[in-house]
Amino acid sequence: MRHEQLVAVLTLEDGTMFTGRPFGAVERLMDGRRGEVVFATSMTGYQEICTDPSYRGQMVVLTYPLIGNYGVSAEFAESRRPWLSALIVREACDDYSNWRATESLDDYLAGQGIPGLCEIDTRALTRHLRDRGTLRGVLRAFPADAPVEAAALIAEAQQVAWVTALDVVEEVSRRGPEAWSAPGVPASAPRVVVVDTGAKNHIAVCLAERGLAVTLAPHDVSMAWLRKMDPSGVLLANGPGDPEQVHSVIALTRELLATDIPIMGICLGHQMLALAIGARTVRLSFGHHGANHPVRDERTGRVTVTSQNHNFAVVPESIPAASGFAVSHVNLSDQSVEGMAHVSRPIFSVQYHPEAAPGPEDNRYLFDEFATMVRAYHARRRMPAALVG
Amino acid sequence: MANETVKRETVLVIGSGPIIIGQAAEFDYAGTQACQALREEGKRVVLVNSNPATIMTDEGVADVTYIEPLTVPVLRRIIARERPDGLLATLGGQTGLNLAMELHEAGVLDEFNVKLLGTPLETIKNAEDRELFKQMLLALGVSVPPSQTTTSVSDALAFAETIGYPVVVRPAFTLGGSGGGVARSPGELERIAERGIGASPIHQILVEQYLGGWKEIEYEVIRDAADNCITVCNMENFDPLGVHTGDSIVVAPSQTLSDHDYQLLRTVALRIIRALGVEGGCNIQFALDPHSDLFYVIEVNPRVSRSSALASKATGYPIARVAAKIAIGKRLDEIRNAVTGKTVAAFEPALDYVVVKIPRWPFDKFPLADRALGTQMKATGEVMAIDRTFEAALQKAMRGLELRASALVAPPADEVDPDHEYPANDVRLWRLLDALRVDDADGMIEGLHADTGIDRWFLHKLRAIVRMERHLREASLTPALLRRAKQMGFSDQQIAQLAPSQEGGEDSIRALRQAWKIMPTYKMVDTCAAEFEAVTPYYYSTWEQENEAEPLAGERAVVLGSGPIRIGQGIEFDYCSVRAAQAMRAAGVRSIMVNSNPETVSTDFDISDRLYFESLDAESVRNILENETQGTLPGVVTQFGGQTAIGLAAPLAAAGAPLLGTSVRAIDVAEDRRQFDALLERLGISRPKGAAVRTVAEAIAAADRIGFPVLVRPSYVLGGRAMEIIRDRQALRRYVTRVVAQFGEHPVLIDRYLTGREVEVDVLCDGDDVLIPGILEHIERAGVHSGDSYAVYPPRSLTRDETLTVARYSREIALALGVRGLMNAQLVVTDGPRDNVHVIEVNPRASRTVPFLSKVTGVPMVDLATGIILGKSLAEQGYSGYPDGLWPEQPLVAVKGPVFSMAKLVGAEMALGPEMKSTGEVMGIDHAYAPALAKALIAAGLQPPARGSAAFVSIADRDKAEALPILEAMAATGFTFYATPGTARMLQDHGIDATVAQRISNEDTTILSLIRTHTVSLVLNTITGGTGREREGIELLDGFKIRRAAVETGIPCLTSLDTARALVEAMAHGGEYDVRPIGEYRRG
Ligand SMILES: Nc1ncnc2c1ncn2[C@@H]1O[C@H](COP(=O)(O)OP(=O)(O)O)[C@@H](O)[C@H]1O
Ligand SMILES: Nc1ncnc2c1ncn2[C@@H]1O[C@H](COP(=O)(O)OP(=O)(O)O)[C@@H](O)[C@H]1O
Ligand SMILES: [Mg+2]
């Protein structure tokens, strides 16, 4: 059946339905796609969003209405493939235009097995999600003239698993360790291990740009393996799902905290670090997904605009006083915790995405800070024992 | 005695002066917002602006308001008197910025210990001085195109040799691309470089490699003193580099930039703005290579600009307000986001719609002007449209231009332009659509792209529009097709014209839509793409599922704004719309504003209870009325938005909308020549004899009967367009032949041209009672458009009887028409003892002079009119019972001065005539005529020349006798003269020395070089024949060249003896004048 003869119907668990046109891997919609429905407000960066592993298990509504304008290019992939369950847009543009583009978004998604829904009132859907919080949904395609069984679809939507119930990190993480190829960085450079719970490529890019050697490790690496790698820093990366479910990394983090290796956490990594020190996380009503959130660095008073994609947040009061950690960054729109740092040790984490891609690059300075810590540690380790201490 | 309260800090705000091309209503918007923001923070605000047509100069916006010329001496006196602690100059456009620099350089700021608030002077210099800016970029490692700054033409030529042509010339410290241009040859460069050096206050130009075809991208950036820095939005120009952004179609946000591209430029923008140290709002423009990551910085405007106004309206983020707060030391995270009411100003708006801006050019007024668009801006105004598809936003904006009834539908052209060239000009968009109508294959898109540099993405969207047109023509209308067409921005009228079976026109489509439940929805502009709940009542229409604009509860009424600023319909009407909305609110009636102009105060979301950002066409307004229906449709006020709004009265009334104020019937009588004649006849009021003719023979017969000179115009155009004064049969024959050929069946109107004094009067009428706040007398005699004349309040030469007659006529007409609200009348008072007052025109609406007269007389004219419209009589409002309906004359003299933008409009005829040409106005106010006049002249840029200056004079034979005393007076003040032979002879015959300057056509360029070398500092040239259309004669052509040379060289050029006489009077007076707050003059 040709796509023009199909309609795609998004059914939410509360019974709300949106009917539009399918695009991308339309065949995947014949028996339906299921997932949480969240909205993201970045105006550019749809390919980065599609390939951000943190969206695993979710259908993403892009609030900017014209998507696909500049096509798709291999350079903009943030991981090895797109992960989201479905992409929902107002208008999917086929006549793309940009010198880098090699194919249209529609073709790309079709090739990658990701379906899409277009030509719906995405603002109405967004407002609904804002008011009701993240909802589960089912996206299915039907022949245009076929009857749509609403009740059955609603029942199905209510059966959709929350990402918190899925082992999404396991799905997106690498299977084995992998050295990040960065031609300019010598093998002797200080090494950072990035624990890949669904890391975006730009994390490695940002580290390598600062002259650091990077190894990406699967989410379930052991402390023993880490010791063997002898890293001068560990970066706990972003990723999908509920931080509490990522037991292996939380345990690993506890072990790491017992060493003096510098640690930087990003997004899920920040939440796992918080859990490791005994703090709590909560699920936000509809999360933060966008590129315009103001965050204040409490230590300097400096405000930056950040790229965000998370559904959970650290509860500030739950950070144990004895842990030595304090809130370092605060979201100015809802006062949620955006970062924490140890008072004396080289350990800090942020809830947002300093690696950007997509979004503003204002926070790349955090990688500078981390690189400084990593180098200091590296230098100390390489010094004759007599001089240490 | 109470403790002395802490002295409120005083902030002086400089406005941007008269509206000129490149500096328009956006600075009224910025300034008004700034004044409010500063007062919110407890500051005492002192405002100076020479432009009376602004909201910002309304008493109550600032604490103290001066309407005075924007010059250093005037500012010095204000500063000496008000002793401000700080000066805010970055919200008054280039004028404000440059004035602040001058005040600093003159030592005034130091002398009175005035701190410059916001962006420091160093920063302004580093950004505006093209050389310093270039050095700073290089220091930051940001590449710049091959370029050189220089102050000499020979350097410019030498440099161009090294990089090759074409090159761009960009003067420092200017705006709107003034004086700049693209040079393709040494000859061109010589001319442009000279002009550019002249245009720059520091006589510096940048000569730069021409990057035609690169993408032009702008970012609006805000930084606070704590170094927090955000971008409010970015914008992509549809027209690539080479067309000034002010003349480009602009889209927000960018459409063809990847996130990588977007962040690449954003990051550099922030670095540059931080390095510059801007404190407040600014704008940065980039050139981006369409084929790589290579980019260059074009410029930074270290102040709020036209682009900031556009960005504010496009995003909902109030840039000027935030910039003002930053200037007094607030940090971005301390300023509340007024839109959401919850979040802070330190964030970047997320848009969930597309915004398209299209400029409005004045070429309809200047048929001879060069329509080519380049680096020097020519647009007078702009429209903006918001929608969820690009196609719809574009089509709405095209409609908002009010060019033709339906801007888009054009019959398929038979062939594409054989030259296959689409130079940048005002009609390029339409020509591109036409080309695609003929051939919409990919090859055509490639061809158009190659030819224009316009990104394929935009061309694809144009093709989508054309394909939908074809679809509508060929397919039968189904609900799905109709919905799609609406989502792409097709109006009912367009669809009716395209769809084969729709004989019923627009209304049948509307009926079909209603039957099929295809109704517009309204969405909110909330700065955050719905992430947070917002409280702004700012909406746009779109054809989606959910409607967010529930009808406003309670009593409410709609105010129609005036659309894009154009010559003849300027900021004055925005002033009226804003005041009307505010007056309604004050009266407890909720106001709903409809307008499409992003530059204005009226489209600021907190001016009305609800703002619909929509184009002003009947369908859009009807849709809004229906959306606001609760039981009944809300009333509509059409008398404040100029001709645009009043033009909608009839279609809206026909559609059943309740009109508030003057009835459609009355509007019709005033605007229909036959009915109006009959009315005046009945009232026994004289009007110029006239006739409507269709042939040359009829025209000659009529003119013979009426008597020459006559005033002629084609009947189909409104607003004085194509109007001329004709003095003999031969010229009449030529005119009528041409017009008949052009406009076919429409008759030509011929009126007796009355020589006399023109007066103008605005009238308030509640149906039973009339109030005349004031009468304005023009300095130039009738025949010069009222908008282009200097005008004086109170009238200087009217006898008591004449004044009473003017008042009586005005009152009788208003009452006879049954005006409810405002009416404007123009009259000519001829010489003669009796029956010498004649009515030439009545406009049943608020006029251009309403803000001027409101400020001068203190009568809140728009508030009263709004009160009347809402049902309160003048008596109930406390404005009744004045003898003869005349408000007491104020103990002051106020002179309105017109301001022109002729230098920007290459090839435009600047001689004054019955068609309006000015873009803005200033006020000179004082206790006596001479100083008020002098101030008006100064504020208008006609600084009386120094003693001993030279003037070039060329007077038409019929004016020679009248000119003599004026020239004698000039000679007495020390002028020396160059003159054309005839004029020189006349001067010599009367014992005045005059050097004969050779005519241009005598192949010699003597006259032009006198002008270009600034040997003369004034040109006085009265025109010999028509107003420039009839330019067969060599003599006429010479005059035209002389006038253009003067305008382009920046030398005052007068074409009316009346203006010249006024100038001489002002010079004789010696230059003493008062400087005080506007209210004080009224107190005498
Ligand atoms: N190097 C260049 N090549 C081609 N066009 C240019 C170049 N530099 C500027 N322009 C064009 O000239 C316009 C006006 O220049 P700009 O310096 O921005 O003037 P203004 O200060 O009056 O705004 C720009 O909007 C751009 O389109
Ligand atoms: N009969 C007339 N005699 C002399 N001057 C006239 C006459 N009619 C119009 N004018 C001049 O032409 C100008 C424009 O005419 P008007 O009818 O007011 O056009 P608009 O609609 O553009 O205001 C007037 O301001 C006046 O100076
Ligand atoms: Mg500029």
Ligand SMILES: [Mg+2]
């Ligand atoms: Mg510019």
